[in-house]
Amino acid sequence: MATKLHSSKIIDIYSALTDTELELPVVNSGISAGFPSPALDFVDISIDLNKHLIKHPSATFYGRVKGHSLKNAGIDDGDLLIIDRSLEPQNGKIAVCYIDGEFTAKRIKIKKDEIWLMPENENYAPIKVGKDNDFLVWGIVTHVIKSF
Template identity: 65%
Template structure:
């Protein structure tokens, strides 16, 4: 299949009206033996400050579809997208192609741009002059539900 597989990504910009500060276990949480984490709950973290480096150029988007599952991006995952970052080879980018948003790994050659899915069901897409195309932003973080 050589098509944009995503439904339109829902894109929205975060609001920073007031910080959301939550308890934080600074020492890390052991995935092996239990640790006495209660001693560290006095610390706090604001995820906006932790995950968003350029608030005026940062947006959220929700993944729709399965073309990026082998990169760890699953249907319903929340992406943090920074429009100020330089699109470089092998980055995961949100692109606007012929009226639709899609998320793909970009492959930049001398005079060609390829959009590469991370699922063997989908063929790479060569961007041509005939496409209405822009690399809209670079994915910096993926937030996923695990339950």
């Protein structure tokens, strides 16, 4: 089980355990969203989600989303983020940032000498990162795991 490293009202951060393997069957040809495919009778390929989703195990963490600021990006309250701390921040990427004592997940916007944390929900205001803010791009979101 993953270890909870930090909890806040915005996001909970967990360590990623990648020393286990779990091979699960996968339909390699894709799954039709229209008519059923007879290919489901011939599932014989497997996938290990640790290997598929986590490229840098020692730098990867999970984060549980709390809130709705990224709903228009398809990230909802309760979703599980896979966060890679080894990746460099890039304009337009969704990142987990530490600002003034709290973790938050936002799309980062870098323009000239400014950094903005952009929500993906019109009900939330962008956050301009200033020189007085205690700020760090903690990691880049690489995947989102949803429950339905």
